[in-house]
Amino acid sequence: MNNVHVNQLKDRLASQLGFTADGAQNLITSLKLSDLDKVRLWCGLRFIDQDRDALRVLFFLESLVAIKQRDKSRQLKELFVDHAEEEEKIDLVDGFFFSRPFKFDNTRGEVRHTVFDDFSQDKTWISKNIDPSSVNWKKDCSSGQAPSCYCIQWLKDHLISIDTYVRSVVGHLYEMRCAVVHEAFPVIFFEPNRTDSALDVHPIGPKPDDFISHEVTIKPERFFEIGRNVARRYLLSKV
Numbered sequence: 001m002n003n004v005h006v007n008q009l010k011d012r013l014a015s016q017l018g019f020t021a022d023g024a025q026n027l028i029t030s031l032k033l034s035d036l037d038k039v040r041l042w043c044g045l046r047f048i049d050q051d052r053d054a055l056r057v058l059f060f061l062e063s064l065v066a067i068k069q070r071d072k073s074r075q076l077k078e079l080f081v082d083h084a085e086e087e088e089k090i091d092l093v094d095g096f097f098f099s100r101p102f103k104f105d106n107t108r109g110e111v112r113h114t115v116f117d118d119f120s121q122d123k124t125w126i127s128k129n130i131d132p133s134s135v136n137w138k139k140d141c142s143s144g145q146a147p148s149c150y151c152i153q154w155l156k157d158h159l160i161s162i163d164t165y166v167r168s169v170v171g172h173l174y175e176m177r178c179a180v181v182h183e184a185f186p187v188i189f190f191e192p193n194r195t196d197s198a199l200d201v202h203p204i205g206p207k208p209d210d211f212i213s214h215e216v217t218i219k220p221e222r223f224f225e226i227g228r229n230v231a232r233r234y235l236l237s238k239v
């Protein structure tokens with residue numbers, strides 16, 4: 001852990017837990033933290049930063065529809081399907097990228113939009129919309145607009161299927177939540193510097209070495225706004 005990261009750890013101990021600068025340094029020194037312990041503590045403090053804590057949103061929504069109930073993942077998916085508006089669904093599908101599952105620490109695959117597989121097999125649409133010599137559309141998938149990635153352009157032409165991809169994204173988010181809750185794995189949803197996307201990994205399923213990589217490009221404020229809107233509409237639907 002380099003000095004920049006140690007200073008960031010001290011800053012977070014000060015801003016989030018109320019330590020003085022000297023007190024934070026004394027704590028790190030007296031606890032004899034290993035580099036891994038410092039990273040874990042630093043990640044933990046990032047994790048509880050209320051301003052960008054997606055888990056708080058997920059837990060809140062979960063508490064609305066699935067508390068004390070089984071099949072929480074399905075209920076969370078249907079909550080977004082039923083109460084997010086079309087533009088919000090597009091932003092959700094656009095804002096999250098996932099790899100296929102892989103064994104730690106094998107090389108992971110590309111992180112891609114959840115629509116990528118369906119888009120990349122749609123030969124008719126591709127022949128109409130993409131010049132095959134202009135871009136490497138078989139490989140490129142990013143938050144940038146076409147020509148680097150055509151997924152969302154394809155999605156807007158196939159809005160009848162959008163709920164399939166909303167369920168896929170929310171299912172992944174639920175897995176990320178489970179990694180935190182059941183595996184005590186400090187999953188990062190958003191980077192402190194909000195101009196950056198967050199690229200991280202999370203464990204999935206019962207085996208300890210099964211992972212998925214994720215990239216998040218949606219802005220935290222937009223994610224929180226969608227979450228609040230979904231909650232409000234759900235509550236209003238119950239009135």
Ligand SMILES: [Zn+2]
Nearest residue numbers: 113141149151
């Ligand atoms: Zn894409």
